[in-house]
Amino acid sequence: MERRELTCIGCPMGCTLLIELDENNNIKVTGNACKIGETYAIKECTNPTRIVTTTVKVIGGKHPTVSIKTDKDIPKDKIFDCLKELKGLSVKAPINVGDIIYENILGTGVNMVATRKVESC
Amino acid sequence: MNYDLVIIGGGPAGLAAAVAAKEEGIDNLIILEREEELGGILNQCIHNGFGLHTFKEELTGPEYAQRFIDKVNELSIEYKLDTMVLDITEDKTIYAINPKEGLLEIHAKAIILAMGCRERPRGALTIPGTRCSGIMTAGAAQKFVNMKNYMPGKEVVVLGSGDIGLIMARRMTFEGAKVKAVVELLPYSSGLKRNIVQCLDDYNIPLKLSHTVVNIHGKERLEGVTIAKVDGNRKPIKETEEYIPCDTLLLSVGLIPENELSRKVGVELSPVTGGAVVDNHFQTSVEGIFSCGNVLHVHDLVDNVTLESYSAGKNASKYLKGQLRKGETIKLKATDGVRYTVPHFINPSTIEKDITVRFRVGDVFKGAAIAVYFDDTKVLNKKKRILAPGEMEEVKLASDLFSQYPGVKTITLKVERS
Numbered sequence: 001m002e003r004r005e006l007t008c009i010g011c012p013m014g015c016t017l018l019i020e021l022d023e024n025n026n027i028k029v030t031g032n033a034c035k036i037g038e039t040y041a042i043k044e045c046t047n048p049t050r051i052v053t054t055t056v057k058v059i060g061g062k063h064p065t066v067s068i069k070t071d072k073d074i075p076k077d078k079i080f081d082c083l084k085e086l087k088g089l090s091v092k093a094p095i096n097v098g099d100i101i102y103e104n105i106l107g108t109g110v111n112m113v114a115t116r117k118v119e120s121c
Numbered sequence: 122m123n124y125d126l127v128i129i130g131g132g133p134a135g136l137a138a139a140v141a142a143k144e145e146g147i148d149n150l151i152i153l154e155r156e157e158e159l160g161g162i163l164n165q166c167i168h169n170g171f172g173l174h175t176f177k178e179e180l181t182g183p184e185y186a187q188r189f190i191d192k193v194n195e196l197s198i199e200y201k202l203d204t205m206v207l208d209i210t211e212d213k214t215i216y217a218i219n220p221k222e223g224l225l226e227i228h229a230k231a232i233i234l235a236m237g238c239r240e241r242p243r244g245a246l247t248i249p250g251t252r253c254s255g256i257m258t259a260g261a262a263q264k265f266v267n268m269k270n271y272m273p274g275k276e277v278v279v280l281g282s283g284d285i286g287l288i289m290a291r292r293m294t295f296e297g298a299k300v301k302a303v304v305e306l307l308p309y310s311s312g313l314k315r316n317i318v319q320c321l322d323d324y325n326i327p328l329k330l331s332h333t334v335v336n337i338h339g340k341e342r343l344e345g346v347t348i349a350k351v352d353g354n355r356k357p358i359k360e361t362e363e364y365i366p367c368d369t370l371l372l373s374v375g376l377i378p379e380n381e382l383s384r385k386v387g388v389e390l391s392p393v394t395g396g397a398v399v400d401n402h403f404q405t406s407v408e409g410i411f412s413c414g415n416v417l418h419v420h421d422l423v424d425n426v427t428l429e430s431y432s433a434g435k436n437a438s439k440y441l442k443g444q445l446r447k448g449e450t451i452k453l454k455a456t457d458g459v460r461y462t463v464p465h466f467i468n469p470s471t472i473e474k475d476i477t478v479r480f481r482v483g484d485v486f487k488g489a490a491i492a493v494y495f496d497d498t499k500v501l502n503k504k505k506r507i508l509a510p511g512e513m514e515e516v517k518l519a520s521d522l523f524s525q526y527p528g529v530k531t532i533t534l535k536v537e538r539s
Contacts, residue, residue, distance in 0.1 A: 006318075007314050007315060007317070007318045008315070009315040009318050009319045010315075011173045011315075014313060014314030014315045014318075014512075016506070016507075050319065050323070051169045051179070052295075053167050053168050053169055053181055054167070054295055054296075055167060055266070055267055055270070057270060063268065064268075064269060064270045065267065065268060065269070065270045067167035067181060067183050067267060069167075069169060069181055076323070079295075083295055097183075097184055097187055115167065115180075115181040115183045115184045116164070116167075116183035116184070116187065117187065
């Protein structure tokens with residue numbers, strides 16, 4: 001049996017999670033205060049994912065940048081490929097919260113969406 | 122200009138306080154904001170993790186701010202941007218300035234202080250070495266990268282492990298910089314655990330606890346820093362010195378509530394929090410002046426700022442309606458590991474519902490409990506697997522406790538080891 005200790009990143013409480021993996025890959029999670037902890041622990045042991053947030057350049061906006069995020073979490077090992085894909089990208093103002101800035105990044109089915117409003121100047 | 126309520130600061134605290142007051146029927150109110158847009162520091166906090174409690178979803182800073190900005194607009198709450206408050210007098214006259222209208226004189230019946238906090242700068246630390254460029258607070262770097270599209274450097278060391286420092290270690294990594302180390306003087310991090318995991322561990326950035334920067338090298342531009350391990354008295358150990366080449370040093374060494382205005386108007390401040398001393402209505406020592414958010418005490422979570430400021434906004438409207446009664450107050454005492462409490466005292470004559478007492482501990486405690494005493498009687502024992510200075514805690518005092526223990530003089534909060 002394999003044991004792992006993780007800190008939950010689901011919320012700021014940061015529960016210490018104890019994970020027990022048996023031979024048949026059954027996962028038992030303890031130490032979590034809520035369901036998020038269990039989901040996170042199982043995911044972290046099987047397919048760890050993260051939400052990625054960054055900024056891209058804006059043309060003709062009141063601000064030089066717009067903040068964006070993945071609208072769903074993406075596999076952890078794709079974070080840097082995702083950032084590379086967005087390098088050099090610029091978008092035209094006006095931009096609204098939720099606007100899709102980049103569709104289906106790296107074929108993951110995940111879109112990059114704007115997280116702030118940028119008015120035209 | 123005359124207003125019933127003036128809110129100073131249009132960040133998360135000011136926005137929530139304004140929304141709450143308006144919802145309570147205070148129509149003649151205004152928010153004064155120094156920056157060119159509402160939202161405060163949230164605008165540059167592009168990472169996710171905001172709003173889990175308030176909205177039951179994980180938002181980024183700008184999205185969280187936008188929800189409240191939308192609410193302010195929906196409720197037609199007046200605000201002035203680019204407007205810097207210069208002075209407040211005891212009769213609640215506010216002097217402010219902006220480029221369009223010049224000097225403003227505003228008379229208020231009540232004021233909510235919601236100015237937030239500021240980062241401790243290099244000058245507040247005693248690091249020897251030259252005054253080369255490349256040294257800035259983590260928040261300044263955050264503004265450069267996220268708002269202005271400038272990268273402050275390529276090889277980075279972060280001093281201090283506050284949340285902004287941790288967030289910026291990841292952010293700089295995302296933008297192609299090499300973050301060589303996060304150096305923390307204390308044996309534990311002052312940041313949230315989840316940020317250590319998802320900002321440092323995820324990217325193999327070393328966190329050097331019980332270490333500090335002892336020298337800064339470089340003439341025009343930073344060339345490197347010398348770090349060293351510290352002993353139990355936080356004194357650097359010479360033999361452990363290590364040189365790290367870098368062109369950028371980010372400081373994440375604490376936040377200070379920005380209370381210059383509060384001080385001017387004679388609001389009593391707590392030496393522990395750097396914020397106002399308040400009662401359970403968030404009223405300061407000056408009648409009709411309230412305080413909430415990071416200007417009151419530094420929070421870890423914006424959700425808590427929102428809750429607290431909502432309450433402050435509601436109470437300010439009660440004050441304006443003449444519903445806050447004066448009376449004997451009960452002192453809250455923080456001792457044995459509890460560093461401070463907010464509120465600092467309770468006015469029992471106006472208790473309607475449970476009172477949330479927020480506090481921080483001064484050390485890391487494992488398997489301990491938070492005990493609450495009404496005078497000498499223990500009324501609450503809250504077991505905690507772990508207590509750390511980096512995580513704000515709270516206890517709820519049920520309203521019937523106050524009827525059960527009439528005449529209580531002091532409420533004491535302490536850490537008890539089981």
